[in-house]
Amino acid sequence: MAIRPFARRRLLKGGLAVSGAAALAACGATPTPQVIEKVVTQIVEGTPQTVVETVVVKETVVVEQQVPVEAGGGGASVNISFYADDLAQQAVWDGIFTAFMQDNPDIKLRPQQVLGEDYFARLQVLMAGGVAPEVMEMESKQVPGFVVRNGMLDLQPYVDSSSVIKRDDFIPYQWDKHVHAGGFYGLPFSISTVVIYYNLAVFEAAGVNPPTATWDDPDWSFAGFLDTARQLTSGEGTSAVFGYMQTTWWPYMFPWLWSNGGDVLSEDRTQCTLGGEGTQGALQFLADLINKDKVWPTPDQATEGMDAMFGSDRIGMTPRTVQNTSIMNATEGLRWNVAPMPKGDGQTALTRAPSDCYCIWSQAPAKDAAWKVAEWITGPKGADLLLKGGYLMPARKGVATADSLHQSIGESINVEVLIDGTENHTGRQPVTVKWAEMGDALGSGYEAVLAGTKTPAEYAAETCAIIDPMMASIPADQQGWLGD
Amino acid sequence: MAGLRWRRLRRVATVTSEATARTVTARSARRRGLLWREHVDAYVFLAPWIMGFVAWTVGPMLASGLLAFMDYEILLPPVWSGLNNLSTMAKDPLFLTSLGNTAYYTFIAVPLQVAVALFAAILLNQKLRGVSVHRTAFYLPALTPAVANALVWLWIFNPQFGLANAGLRLLGLPALKWFMSPELAKPSMIIMSLWGTGGEMLIFLAGLQGIPELYYEAARVDGARTREMVRHITIPLLSPSIFFNTVVGIIGSFQVFTTAFIATGGGPQNATLFYVLYLFRNGFQYFKMGYASALAWVLFAITLAFTLLQFRLGRFWVYYEAEAK
Numbered sequence: 017m018a019i020r021p022f023a024r025r026r027l028l029k030g031g032l033a034v035s036g037a038a039a040l041a042a043c044g045a046t047p048t049p050q051v052i053e054k055v056v057t058q059i060v061e062g063t064p065q066t067v068v069e070t071v072v073v074k075e076t077v078v079v080e081q082q083v084p085v086e087a088g089g090g091g092a093s094v095n096i097s098f099y100a101d102d103l104a105q106q107a108v109w110d111g112i113f114t115a116f117m118q119d120n121p122d123i124k125l126r127p128q129q130v131l132g133e134d135y136f137a138r139l140q141v142l143m144a145g146g147v148a149p150e151v152m153e154m155e156s157k158q159v160p161g162f163v164v165r166n167g168m169l170d171l172q173p174y175v176d177s178s179s180v181i182k183r184d185d186f187i188p189y190q191w192d193k194h195v196h197a198g199g200f201y202g203l204p205f206s207i208s209t210v211v212i213y214y215n216l217a218v219f220e221a222a223g224v225n226p227p228t229a230t231w232d233d234p235d236w237s238f239a240g241f242l243d244t245a246r247q248l249t250s251g252e253g254t255s256a257v258f259g260y261m262q263t264t265w266w267p268y269m270f271p272w273l274w275s276n277g278g279d280v281l282s283e284d285r286t287q288c289t290l291g292g293e294g295t296q297g298a299l300q301f302l303a304d305l306i307n308k309d310k311v312w313p314t315p316d317q318a319t320e321g322m323d324a325m326f327g328s329d330r331i332g333m334t335p336r337t338v339q340n341t342s343i344m345n346a347t348e349g350l351r352w353n354v355a356p357m358p359k360g361d362g363q364t365a366l367t368r369a370p371s372d373c374y375c376i377w378s379q380a381p382a383k384d385a386a387w388k389v390a391e392w393i394t395g396p397k398g399a400d401l402l403l404k405g406g407y408l409m410p411a412r413k414g415v416a417t418a419d420s421l422h423q424s425i426g427e428s429i430n431v432e433v434l435i436d437g438t439e440n441h442t443g444r445q446p447v448t449v450k451w452a453e454m455g456d457a458l459g460s461g462y463e464a465v466l467a468g469t470k471t472p473a474e475y476a477a478e479t480c481a482i483i484d485p486m487m488a489s490i491p492a493d494q495q496g497w498l499g500d
Numbered sequence: 501m502a503g504l505r506w507r508r509l510r511r512v513a514t515v516t517s518e519a520t521a522r523t524v525t526a527r528s529a530r531r532r533g534l535l536w537r538e539h540v541d542a543y544v545f546l547a548p549w550i551m552g553f554v555a556w557t558v559g560p561m562l563a564s565g566l567l568a569f570m571d572y573e574i575l576l577p578p579v580w581s582g583l584n585n586l587s588t589m590a591k592d593p594l595f596l597t598s599l600g601n602t603a604y605y606t607f608i609a610v611p612l613q614v615a616v617a618l619f620a621a622i623l624l625n626q627k628l629r630g631v632s633v634h635r636t637a638f639y640l641p642a643l644t645p646a647v648a649n650a651l652v653w654l655w656i657f658n659p660q661f662g663l664a665n666a667g668l669r670l671l672g673l674p675a676l677k678w679f680m681s682p683e684l685a686k687p688s689m690i691i692m693s694l695w696g697t698g699g700e701m702l703i704f705l706a707g708l709q710g711i712p713e714l715y716y717e718a719a720r721v722d723g724a725r726t727r728e729m730v731r732h733i734t735i736p737l738l739s740p741s742i743f744f745n746t747v748v749g750i751i752g753s754f755q756v757f758t759t760a761f762i763a764t765g766g767g768p769q770n771a772t773l774f775y776v777l778y779l780f781r782n783g784f785q786y787f788k789m790g791y792a793s794a795l796a797w798v799l800f801a802i803t804l805a806f807t808l809l810q811f812r813l814g815r816f817w818v819y820y821e822a823e824a825k
Contacts (some may be wrong), residue, residue, distance in 0.1 A: 138576045155785035161787060165575035254660060315680045315768075316659035453786045460770045469682070484595065491785070 028457035036352035059174040077088035091122035092385030097111050097139075099130045099372070104342050108405030115401060116392050123385050136161075136452070143167050143377065150380035151389050156193055156371045157447045157500040159202050164449050164494045169376040174387045180395040190371050190411045193447070193498040202373030203394040204411035206402060208337035209369040209438045210271060211235035211259045212358075213344070216351040218257060222248045227333070228354035229430040230367055231441050235426060236303055238276070242442055250334035259332045260313035261322055266459040267445060268335060271367040274443035277359030279390040280458060281446035285495060286487050288480035291473070298360060307468040314467075326350075326452040335367075338434065341425045342407040355442065366443040370500045371411055409434065444499030450486055457482045564793040572790035585794035595795070597770050598778035605755035605774065609690045614745050617697040621704030622734070635705070642698030651761035653692045654679065669791045679764055682771040689759055689772060707741035708734070739818045747810050754803050775799055788812065 096113070100106040104130065113125050128149050136158050142148035143162075154162075162168050169458025175181050183191050194202035212227065219226050224247045262268050273279055278294030281287065289295060305312040318325060324342070325331045327347040331483055335357065344352050358491045359365035374390040376383060392398055399410035406424040409416045416438070421431035448454065461479045464470035470478075513687040515569045543550075568585055572578035585734035590596050624635050641649070656663045665675040715733045724732070735742075760766060766773040766781075779799070783792030 134784070140784065140787070144574050162575070165573050166789060167575045307571075316675075316677045319658045319660040450786070452781075456766075457780065458786075460767060460773075462768045463767060464682075469769070 017144065025434050034088045065162070081326060091124070092123040093126060093381040094151060094155075094382060094385050094389050095126045095128055096389060097128045097130050097149040098153045099135075101339075102342070103381065104346070105405070105407055108402070108407065111405070112393060112398055112401045114399065119397070120388060125386060125389065138316065139339060143379070146379065147376045148379070149221070149384040150377055150382060152375055154202060154373055154375050156190075156202055156204065156373050159373065159375060159453050160196065160449045160494075160497045161445060161451060162375070163196060163199070163201050163359065166378055168201045169378045169380065169383060169386075169497065170201065171203065171376065171387070171390075172198070172200040172386045174391070175200055178391055182390050185413055186411055186451075187413055189442070189444070189498065190369075193444075193500055194373060196497060197493065202375045203390050204371045205394040205398065206372045206373070206374045207369050207411050207438055208339055209409060209434055209442070210268070210335050210337055210357070210367045210438055211433050212355040213326070213334050213335045213336045213340065213352055214355055215329055215331065216353060217324055217329045218248055221257075221329070222332070224248060226353060229355060229433055231356040231436050232357075232432070234359075236356060236365070238358055238360045240390050242301075242305070242309060242311070245305070245333065246309060255330075256317065257330050257332070258313045258325075260305060260318075260319060260334065261312050261325065261331045262335050263322065264315070264463055266455060266462045267368060267370075269299070269462060270443060270445060271335065271365075272302055272360070273283040273364035275357055275362045275364070276301070277362035279443075281448075281483075281487070285446050285448050285490075285497075288476075288487070290441075290476035290480055290481040290483075294361060294446040296472045296476065298420075299462075299475065301360070303465050303468055303472070306466055325354075338409045338425065340428075341405050345406070345426065353428065354430050356433050356437060365439050365442060368445055369438050369442040369444060372408075373411075387465045393442065400440045409438065447499045448487065449490055449497075454483060454486060457486065522623065531735075532693070540717070564796055567790050568794040568797050570790045570793075572793070573787040574786070574789050575769045578790065580633055581615065581790065585791045586790060586798075589794060589798065594770070594773065594778055598773045598775045601771070601773055602754060602756065602775040604686055605689060605693075605756055608687075609693045610746060610749040610753050611695060611748055612699060613697045614742060616694050617700035617737055617745065618704050618738075618742070620697070620701045621708055624701070625705060625708045638701055639698035641695050642702075644696075646758040647762055650759045651696065653688075653695070653759075654763050657692075658689055679772075680768060682769045684762055685768060685771040689756075689763075692763075693753075694757060695754075700749070701743050703745055707738045711737045737821070740820060743818045744816050747807055748808055750810070754799060754806075 050195075053077045068370055088256060096303035098109050098350050101108055109127065109129075113127050117123065119123055130153065139148060139152065139162075159168065175183075181203065187207070190204040190207060194200055194204065197472060216226065222242060227241075227244060230236075241260075248257065248259035250257050270280075271493065273295050276294045278296070278298050279289055280295065282289050290299075306314060313325075313331075320328075320330075322334055323329065323343055326334055327350050328346070333355075357365050374394055376386045376390060381384045394412070396412065399412040399415045402408050402410050403415055403420055403424050409421075418431050418435065421434060425431070457479055461470060461475040463474045465472055525703075542709040567578060568579065569582060570578040571581045571584070620638055624631060624638060628634075644652075655661075658663055659675055659677050659680060662678070664678065669673055676684055678683050711734065715737075716729055719729050719733060755776050756774050757780065760774050760777050761780070764772040766777050775795070776799070779792050779795045782788040782795060
């Protein structure tokens with residue numbers, strides 16, 4: 017019998033035939049082969065879990081796929097994004113979502129943890145693609161950029177009819193920063209008040225008394241702060257101890273600028289004010305801490321990272337937020353406490369207290385359910401769970417009390433510094449719809465000032481030349497945000 | 501009689517030529533049919549790729565070409581703005597900064613990459629025991645993901661605990677700030693880029709192995725030394741590979757992004773703010789997708805100009821054996 021050679025054409029024909037058959041089988045309504053599905057479903061106390069679904073086809077083909085299983089019954093399903101930097105923070109959110117679904121069995125929550133720094137870039141693309149989470153955690157300072165581009169839902173009608181959410185229940189400016197042109201766009205839920213965290217072991221080793229716990233202490237001035245930092249600084253090389261260190265991220269210059277009577281923008285956010293006397297003085301003070309007084313390590317002296325150096329008794333003072341307390345409490349042997357920011361030539365010491373909020377996507381398919389989620393999380397129950405989580409300060413009034421903060425972050429901590437700072441010593445970051453762009457313009461020159469390669473005056477001249485036209489390009493109807 | 505024979509012969513010839521013509525016509529028709537079916541088969545199999553290319557490459561390219569003349573904030577419909585994006589570019593100091601950083605990187609990194617890859621290929625073309633292990637080792641970094649590479653080099657260039665400064669200290673030299681210094685950040689990126697020249701090396705190696713041994717034998721008979729053989733045989737016959745690596749290297753270097761995005765974020769003080777990183781910021785962080793599209797097309801024009809220039813210059817130094825020069 018003649019054997020036919022295996023020609024390419026036969027291979028092509030065979031391939032096409034098989035592909036065609038497969039396509040027909042997939043599209044057609046033919047009852048055979050019969051598919052028998054065996055779905056392993058598991059609902060555990062409202063906690064979203066992942067189990068394996070096994071699909072058996074004619075008892076010969078087994079396909080395995082990951083299937084997320086949410087708690088709760090039928091009804092609306094809501095995607096929600098949230099930040100969590102570590103497993104402990106993630107556990108706090110898991111608890112909040114679980115509690116919500118127990119209270120609201122008709123709503124399925126699909127949590128989406130925010131990973132990476134390009135969250136807001138991703139959010140834009142998801143919104144443009146029509147697949148953004150309905151409820152999203154946002155930094156309040158990022159909200160205006162999305163509001164003026166119709167990305168966020170006006171929550172005012174929902175607030176008006178809510179029995180749980182009222183402006184009076186929140187710290188007023190934390191609420192008002194989300195108001196624009198009669199609309200309300202973000203439910204505040206956490207505040208990140210910046211105060212000085214100090215390492216008790218470093219103070220004890222240097223024989224220096226810990227700093228004050230009072231915001232209005234006249235001795236806690238720029239000069240007093242520098243004197244303390246100098247006394248704490250000692251040693252060389254990898255065992256050197258530094259009195260102070262802060263991140264070189266530009267928003268951390270605000271407490272120093274404000275406490276010295278300066279700012280980066282004018283009150284109406286139309287003019288760059290980096291050249292002002294208070295701003296120039298504060299910038300020079302910060303640059304001197306590194307380059308002249310040498311109480312703040314240069315970046316190449318601090319490559320271990322600020323948290324590691326603080327945790328290993330090599331940094332005496334550092335400005336941080338409550339979010340860092342979980343790391344500090346988890347660091348074995350670390351004894352720490354908090355103090356206010358020092359006062360310069362300004363009327364009073366001021367700090368930054370940016371907030372996070374929950375917003376609802378303007379195109380959310382289930383807006384009412386999304387509101388229910390945001391309302392619950394920022395309401396009394398959510399705020400209480402958030403505080404017990406021990407790494408965020410709720411924006412609701414009366415939740416972050418001295419007693420509750422002592423319980424959540426530590427009995428010996430000067431929590432009054434946090435409370436008084438949040439309520440009475442907070443400046444407003446000059447938020448505009450061009451926050452990210454302004455930040456990049458401010459950031460690189462600020463690094464140069466800290467490195468001592470630019471004077472504050474040069475920095476002001478170069479940066480204001482960029483920022484002034486940037487601010488001028490913002491239409492009048494997009495201005496007028498309170499600030500974060 | 502003679503007339504009858506002639507008529508018969510003519511008739512036979514006519515019949516034969518008609519039969520031949522019919523056969524030829526039938527054959528060519530069948531061939532055309534086969535060719536047509538081959539074309540159809542080819543396009544059927546190419547169709548998935550072509551559809552993907554049109555949908556995901558050509559489509560977005562055309563769209564971005566249009567968006568370059570619009571204000572497009574992603575969440576709002578685009579608005580025609582004519583040449584506004586180009587005039588903004590002309591006044592934008594960071595456009596020039598990023599272009600300058602990218603040019604610096606490209607014109608230093610690419611020649612170094614080609615030289616290092618060529619040198620490595622010549623070494624790895626020797627007949628030594630275990631040479632394939634060495635080839636694999638040299639090529640492996642090219643397979644490492646860019647993010648992992650960036651993290652490894654962040655550690656190598658760590659001013660306090662990094663391998664680079666440990667080496668300098670061993671030699672009695674002062675430690676450097678590497679990525680943390682505005683002056684050294686770009687050179688550090690360039691050194692880092694040499695780590696991934698395995699791909700170029702592989703192309704050079706293939707080129708080297710394609711040079712007939714005969715040429716070297718003839719040169720040795722004529723008393724040529726190694727240096728002369730490299731200069732007069734290896735380099736000319738390898739010039740197509742050098743040309744290819746240079747063209748592809750320049751195109752790739754103009755698009756440098758990941759290492760700066762991961763390792764430095766464009767800093768310190770915008771020292772590593774490369775063009776595509778600035779484009780990304782405009783498009784995805786500043787809500788300026790129209791401006792980012794214009795930036796992309798300007799980059800395309802620059803890259804195209806350099807590529808055409810190289811092809812023009814290549815006529816003078818690239819030698820193809822098949823061509824009569």
